Amino acid sequence: DAKTTQPPSMDCAEGRAANLPCNHSTISGNEYVYWYRQIHSQGPQYIIHGLKNNETNEMASLIITEDRKSSTLILPHATLRDTAVYYCIVRVPIEAYNTNAGKSTFGDGTTLTVKP
């Protein structure tokens, strides 16, 4: 699985956009980019995922560069409740009996602190 690199911490003012970068320069052509976040003492929460096109849902937007070597998660209007550790991972696609199928390799993530 490709390794991801994220800054260890970031701050963002409440109400402003939070842009969280992720580098995945060794991603292979069929790996998806997934973002999760983890609020203290809870399990990780799925945010969004994509292959090569930009994606948007009710929580966030995902911008993937054309060469797919990096991506940015955008929280358009950060709130205090968005304070969490954000993980960017890449996932091997599922194939029957592929021993690496579904394995998600988490790094240490980015601790986002949203300040009033």
Add this chain to the structure above:
Amino acid sequence: ETGVTQSPTHLIKTRGQQVTLRCSSQSGHNTVSWYQQALGQGPQFIFQYYREEENGRGNFPPRFSGLQFPNYSSELNVNALELDDSALYLCASSRRLQGGANAEAFFGQGTRLTVV
């Protein structure tokens, strides 16, 4: 609420003992993955089960084993506990899609295991 339930929520064991952790998947999900998360680190993939068979394994010794049942619930067993096994153990369920990557994984709240 993700629909993924883990039990127990907290557990204290003595070095050398054995432990069984349990996970109930979200309805309709046929794939279960287990992760170990040490304090201050990202989750580390242990293994994944699909159709009651292990389908991918991380860098964990054989004393970490698992089961998946016909109703897709799962157990994680750890034998000969060591102090370094103290961690948050997370279960994630997902639905394997035909011909592509898994849909997003939903995590439980985890079991906090302390080995003394």
